[in-house]
Amino acid sequence: MIPEQKIGCIGLGHLGHTIARHLIDLGVPLTVWNRTASKAGDLGVPVATSPRDLIGHADIVIINLFDSDAVEGVLSGTEGLFSGSCSGKIIIDTTTNHFGRVGAFYAHAREHGCTYLECPVLGSVVPASQGKLTVLVSGDEAAYKSVKPLLSRIGSTLFYLGEPGLATKMKLVNNLVLGSFMATCAEAVALGEAAGVPRGEVIDILLAGAGNSMVLAAKKDKLKNGEFSAHFSSALIYKDLHYLQDLCRTLRKPLLVGSTVKEVFALARSKGIDDLDFSAIYEVFREF
Structure with missing residues (x-):
């Protein structure tokens, strides 16, 4: 368990759903959001009405989306994370992003009082179901250390690369x-x-x-x-x-x-x- 931390998951495609399912099976309490809400139906956990709603119920938000356009929408859209109560929160983005877009995600997170971490993962559904993904991490080292116990439940191998952009x-x-x-x-x-x-x-x-x-x-x-x-x-x-x-x-x-x-x-x-x-x-x- 991750003591005293409330976790949110956004994006319930093949990989995101598997990550969420694995965390639930480990007893990690989750709130989830997906554009198609029905994809959360089998998880048996609270479903937020929007990313903005979700961040009000979470200290850490894990994102797994198709591309950087989708990430931008979830972060900065009308009902995006940044329109909610973000101060002190950590956003773990496991999406494979465009390297040219992540700098803006870091900057916008800072502007809204939260921390953005790049955490793209190596591996797919089968290792995700076993918590055996490899996780590449860039961003603030203190934030990384604080979420490392959670990342260790997602991946069996973690690489901290430090400099923003390198993980992507x-x-x-x-x-x-x-x-x-x-x-x-x-x-x-x-x-x-x-x-x-x-x-x-x-x-x-x-x-x-x-x-x-x-x-x-x-x-x-x-x-x-x-x-x-x-x-x-x-x-x-x-x-x-x-x-x-x-x-x-x-x-x-x-x-x-x-x-x-x-x-x-x-x-x-x-x-x-x-x-x-x-x-x-x-x-x-x-x-x-």
Whole structure:
């Protein structure tokens, strides 16, 4: 338990809902808010009427949203967090943001008397359900130390990077590897199958050989069964790689592999399957 602290959660998509469920199972008292209120129906905890309402009931607010536009709306919208009673509160933002937007989130939080922490997470629904995410943290060190017990219930590995912006930038770099591995594994499975090896056997051979990775191990059942309900969607990795392209432009660095991988996931978008798990990119390769 986190003594004497009231926790709020905003954003009940696949990952946000799983984080909230895990905390509830650990006995952490939560109040939640989601744009679609029905997504909170199975949690059995109080549901706020707005972000403004929620921060009146919480000392710490965990945000997990799709992108920086959504974060901006939750923070600064008409009924946003900053329109409520924010003084002394801490906002933990686990969203994968655009690196160019987080500076304003820090500044606006200070203007409203609260503290903003960047806390993007590595991992998806399965490790989130076990409290085994990896959490990257930037922002005020004292605030980080005060919420570290809570973060340790979300993630088994924490990295404190200090300087604002670094956690977000490192998350984008991590997702270059994530997206590239997934695209390569999916293409390899499709090629092996086309060559005449049964799909399941292709996957087992890859896991015993050069394809052995956390990514393929996590997605092997989805690929074997053709069941692509979203844990981490193609829409999210496409967004993250777009943000990474922007980062590389500011660094005056080329993004050679990542730009190609981004366009692979653009094919999922063009086929209308970008709301499925990003392992569904296999279906794109299979159709070539």
